[in-house]
Amino acid sequence: MLVWTEINLNAILYNLRQIRSLVEPKGAKVLAVIKDNAYSHGALEVAKAIENDNIMMFGVATVEEAIQLRQGGIKKPILVLCCILPEQAESVIDYDLVQTVCDLNICQTLSQLAKEIGKVAKVHIKVDTGMGRIGVHYDRAVELVKQVNQIPNIIIEGIYTHFSSSDIDQDYTLLQIDRFNSVLSCLKKDGIYIPIRHSASSSAIINYPSSYYDMVRPGIALYGYLPFASDKIQLRPALSFKTRIVYIKEVPPGTSISYGRTYVTDKTTRVATLAVGYGQGYNRKLSNRAEVIIRGKRARIIGTICMDQCLCDITHIPEASLGDEVVLIGTQGDQTITADELARKIGTISYEVLCGINANVKRIYNSDDI
Numbered sequence: 001m002l003v004w005t006e007i008n009l010n011a012i013l014y015n016l017r018q019i020r021s022l023v024e025p026k027g028a029k030v031l032a033v034i035k036d037n038a039y040s041h042g043a044l045e046v047a048k049a050i051e052n053d054n055i056m057m058f059g060v061a062t063v064e065e066a067i068q069l070r071q072g073g074i075k076k077p078i079l080v081l082c083c084i085l086p087e088q089a090e091s092v093i094d095y096d097l098v099q100t101v102c103d104l105n106i107c108q109t110l111s112q113l114a115k116e117i118g119k120v121a122k123v124h125i126k127v128d129t130g131m132g133r134i135g136v137h138y139d140r141a142v143e144l145v146k147q148v149n150q151i152p153n154i155i156i157e158g159i160y161t162h163f164s165s166s167d168i169d170q171d172y173t174l175l176q177i178d179r180f181n182s183v184l185s186c187l188k189k190d191g192i193y194i195p196i197r198h199s200a201s202s203s204a205i206i207n208y209p210s211s212y213y214d215m216v217r218p219g220i221a222l223y224g225y226l227p228f229a230s231d232k233i234q235l236r237p238a239l240s241f242k243t244r245i246v247y248i249k250e251v252p253p254g255t256s257i258s259y260g261r262t263y264v265t266d267k268t269t270r271v272a273t274l275a276v277g278y279g280q281g282y283n284r285k286l287s288n289r290a291e292v293i294i295r296g297k298r299a300r301i302i303g304t305i306c307m308d309q310c311l312c313d314i315t316h317i318p319e320a321s322l323g324d325e326v327v328l329i330g331t332q333g334d335q336t337i338t339a340d341e342l343a344r345k346i347g348t349i350s351y352e353v354l355c356g357i358n359a360n361v362k363r364i365y366n367s368d369d370i
């Protein structure tokens with residue numbers, strides 16, 4: 001195999017337990033966010049690894065993702081975090097999913113379909129307290145809850161909101177928490193009880209214990225990353241991304257390397273060809289920027305990254321040879337490259353680097369000690 005990822009399920013379990021140790025003393029449970037194939041780690045494998053570790057439910061982006069989990073044997077509740085269109089409502093009922101809703105229309109569709117087959121649709125009301133994405137405006141949330149409560153075969157199991165800046169903006173996050181709290185206190189005043197209230201994703205889990213309520217929704221932290229450095233929690237990156245050296249040559253000074261001649265050697269250079277490119281999710285913007293690890297030493301990517309190949313300067317690693325394992329993300333010897341390191345180099349976030357790893361790249365699972 002020439003390109004693969006290795007996923008340490010024990011690291012994910014470790015991260016989950018770190019999160020649990022923060023939130024459980026405050027009475028909150030965990031919804032594990034495994035959308036987008038668990039941030040590339042493999043949704044079904046991750047779900048199976050953690051489903052018996054005292055989590056309350058799983059969160060996915062789409063009905064299709066949820067169906068795959070059900071077909072893979074996952075029995076735990078699954079919350080679909082995005083809106084659906086009416087044509088997907090039937091699947092929500094058939095597969096016993098919990099659906100995020102933001103308006104009355106979709107609730108009526110769910111209610112009607114559930115009634116036809118004698119089931120009850122479960123929904124969580126999404127409240128927009130300032131994210132500006134999906135959600136009923138916080139001023140109209142109580143009214144929507146009351147309307148939904150009047151239609152049959154549907155129950156409001158949860159109510160939640162999402163923060164836009166809990167990693168960087170305390171004033172704004174506290175304002176969002178206030179708005180959510182005022183919705184909750186109006187409901188309470190009107191004698192309406194909704195069992196699962198939630199708001200915190202990874203950043204808020206670290207920064208805002210007042211946002212835990214009944215449940216928290218970690219995603220990135222499960223996989224070992226956070227949007228910022230923090231000493232409040234220890235996390236272990238779970239994914240390594242690896243390839244191999246498939247060709248080695250020595251070239252004289254003045255040799256241009258790869259498409260567009262963006263790199264020209266200034267010395268006699270030993271160049272290794274690696275069997276990975278942007279087609280597998282090694283971002284082309286990393287051209288001439290990223291480093292990799294070979295034989296425990298860092299080496300620079302030189303020239304433009306191609307679709308399935310890229311080049312690296314191994315002049316300073318004379319022992320490097322054909323077939324050597326090359327670490328793009330992960331640890332070898334005393335060197336480590338994180339998704340954060342790559343993200344910083346190309347102006348994005350660890351989330352996008354991880355999600356960018358193509359689904360066609362083989363995932364190898366282990367439960368190594370961490």
Ligand SMILES: *Cc1c(COP(=O)(O)O)cnc(C)c1O
Pocket residue numbers: 033035081162200201202203217218219220221
């Ligand atoms: C993706 C997502 C999360 C998880 O966010 P992280 O920053 O990865 O922890 C939580 N809630 C919702 C609604 C999301 O879309």
